[in-house]
Amino acid sequence: MPTGDNESFRRAIDLTKEKIHAVTRFFRNLFRGKSAGGPTA
DSSP states (O other), rough: OHHHHHHHHHHHHHHHHHHHHHHHHHHHHHHHHOOOOOOOO
16 A cells, blocks of 8 residues: 555545534534524524
8 A cells, every 4th residue: 555545545534633623512512502502692
């Protein structure tokens, strides 16, 4: 397996993890705002 493919594969995984974290953070803030009864910022 070439090193270049492995590097791009690792980079793709990092990007996916960042997207997942961003979405998780977004929903966590959304639910926190709804449960508190305040405006969702």
